[in-house]
Structure formats: structure tokens, C-alpha cells
Amino acid sequence: MxxxxxxxxxxxxxxxxxxxxxxxxxxxxxxxxxxxxxxxxxxNGADAYRRAMLERYGDRAVEAMRRTVADAPGEGLERIEALVGAFDGLYDARIETALRAWARHDDDAQRVVAGIDRARLEALQEVWTRLLPGAETARIAALVPHLVVIGASAAPWSVADGDLAAVMRLLARIAPALAEPSGDEPA
Incomplete structure (x- = not known):
């Protein structure tokens, strides 16, 4: 059995x-x-089974993200590079795409996706907070790779192996500059 x-x-x-x-x-x-x-x-039925699947995946994804951030070596950009290196083990495009599609019509799936997104964004923001001035700047820098992951999940094609990690490495280098407030915005 x-x-x-x-x-x-x-x-x-x-x-x-x-x-x-x-x-x-x-x-x-x-x-x-x-x-x-x-x-x-x-x-006790298909709904209970699907909820158990969602719970398992959500719990593991959130825990893996938190553990990876906590265990990442180094400081500053070195720490971000270490996180990028661990990224491939944290992100499964196939599951992420399927979960986001499921979440469009299911409240339980929406809650799990929201929890994973929240954990990912909090983890990224925690890392950027150590590098950038101000919590809002760190939040914006964290949004850049987070939104790339969501975009990759919604793309109508499969992102080639290694390409998303390469994008993340590039973003790790340029996100601080992207998060800097422009002269047109209030500080």
C-alpha cells in the first residue's frame, strides 16, 4: 500500500x-x-488530497526559502550571489506555473501561492536591507527578482535551464541601481 x-x-x-x-x-x-x-x-476525497498537496508544497517552499537565506554565507553582494547559486534548488518552474494557474480559480491554492510569494519577497528584502539605505529601497530591489520569477512562471514557453539563474545573477548586480530613487520621486 x-x-x-x-x-x-x-x-x-x-x-x-x-x-x-x-x-x-x-x-x-x-x-x-x-x-x-x-x-x-x-x-477523505479529492479536495482533501489537493489541500494536502498544497500544504506540503507551500510549507516546503517557504521553509526552503527561509533556510536558504539564513544559511547563505557572506555579506553584501557575496551573500546575494550565494542565494542566486541556491536559486535553482528553490524554484521549480513547472510547479510554480501549475500552482499559479490553479490559484486563478481556487482559494486554497491562492493562499499557498500568496504565502510562497510573501516568504520569497520577505527573504529577498531581508538580504537587500543589509545592502541598501532604507526599507523602501530594499523592498523595491527585492521586487525586481521576485517579479521576474512570477513572469517566468507565466511565460508561454519554458525558460531554458540556467537562464533564470543567469537573469538572477544579473539582477543581483543591477537591482541596487534600479531601486535608487530618481530625482523625480520624493525621498
């Missing part, structure tokens, strides 16, 4: 591969080599 964890893991794999339409109990049971009875042993 497949464990609850096996079911959730297989559901997240199906979500990454085919989006929410691929998260079907019969297909996942076949993938696991078990009957649908195994599913009913662990979950």
Missing part, C-alpha cells in the same frame, strides 16, 4: 508534469501501482 507521503509526492509530480488536470486519482494510483482504495485509506 502506498503511504500518504507517496500519494502527495506522486500528486505533486503529476501537477508539475501536466498541471492540475493530471492530478487524477486513477492515474496516480496506476503510477503508484496501487488501487484507488489506497487513496481512500489516506484521504
Amino acid at each position: 502506498a503511504s500518504r507521503d507517496d500519494w502527495i509526492t506522486a500528486g505533486l509530480e503529476a501537477l508539475a508534469e501536466t498541471g492540475l488536470p493530471g492530478v487524477r486519482i486513477d492515474r496516480i494510483a496506476a503510477r503508484l501501482g496501487v488501487s484507488k482504495g489506497s487513496f481512500h485509506h489516506h484521504f
